[in-house]
Amino acid sequence: MNDMIRENLEIVKQNMRDACKKSGRDPESVRLIAVSKTKPVEDVQKAYQCGCRDFGENKVQELVEKYEKMPKDIRWHMIGHLQRNKVKYIVDKVYLIHSVDSVRLAEEISKEAVKKQVTVSVLVEVNVAGEESKFGTTSQEAVSLVEEIAKLPGICVKGLMTIAPYVENAEENRLYFAKLKQIYVDIIHKNIDNVCMEELSMGMTGDYEVAITEGATYIRVGTGIFGERQYNTV
Numbered sequence: 161m162n163d164m165i166r167e168n169l170e171i172v173k174q175n176m177r178d179a180c181k182k183s184g185r186d187p188e189s190v191r192l193i194a195v196s197k198t199k200p201v202e203d204v205q206k207a208y209q210c211g212c213r214d215f216g217e218n219k220v221q222e223l224v225e226k227y228e229k230m231p232k233d234i235r236w237h238m239i240g241h242l243q244r245n246k247v248k249y250i251v252d253k254v255y256l257i258h259s260v261d262s263v264r265l266a267e268e269i270s271k272e273a274v275k276k277q278v279t280v281s282v283l284v285e286v287n288v289a290g291e292e293s294k295f296g297t298t299s300q301e302a303v304s305l306v307e308e309i310a311k312l313p314g315i316c317v318k319g320l321m322t323i324a325p326y327v328e329n330a331e332e333n334r335l336y337f338a339k340l341k342q343i344y345v346d347i348i349h350k351n352i353d354n355v356c357m358e359e360l361s362m363g364m365t366g367d368y369e370v371a372i373t374e375g376a377t378y379i380r381v382g383t384g385i386f387g388e389r390q391y392n393t394v
């Protein structure tokens with residue numbers, strides 16, 4: 161049972177290599193984030209033993225708990241919606257915050273970063289598909305949001321993130337990944353001070369291969385590594 165994680169990781173890594181080959185990309189240019197949300201620390205440890213060092217969580221409390229229990233060479237990625245009043249708990253623990261979607265949130269991150277004397281790397285989350293249920297700035301506002309955030313101390317914009325719709329056929333999301341890449345290129349051309357567009361965080365279990373062929377530098381895979389998540393419905 162416990163070898164499921166090892167086997168799943170091998171499958172995902174093989175698929176990553178295949179997608180890179182198909183699109184003529186260097187396999188080193190795409191990094192896998194193991195999304196361990198809702199999963200016990202034992203599962204995180206197993207993936208760590210298999211070589212994973214990038215882990216994604218979507219809740220502050222869970223991230224902090226796992227941070228305390230796990231080795232310090234892990235790069236923790238905050239991938240979920242972040243409330244301003246919780247920013248203070250993670251600014252000095254996270255490697256990258258993927259979910260910045262407002263100036264107000266960025267201001268709070270900046271304030272806490274300055275207080276703790278760290279620089280926090282962030283991605284701006286864009287709701288490229290325009291889904292009502294999702295967080296993220298609109299495609300139209302993404303560039304100006306990046307410009308605003310870039311002015312703040314203690315925070316550095318490293319790229320963009322999107323959560324594509326849930327679809328049966330991953331090909332349906334190709335246009336959204338291409339759209340995020342286009343916004344990213346537009347921002348690069350603007351040469352904004354304090355912005356180094358390097359990362360495109362896109363692609364999950366159902367669609368990471370398509371995301372890689374469209375230029376993802378980070379893919380976020382949960383179910384494909386750890387299996388289905390159980391949510392408490394009571």
Ligand SMILES: *Cc1c(COP(=O)(O)O)cnc(C)c1O
Pocket residue numbers: 195197218239240323364365366380381382383384
């Ligand atoms: C849960 C989650 C993932 C992983 O989803 P899977 O479909 O299980 O791979 C990726 N990104 C974000 C933002 C998530 O919340």
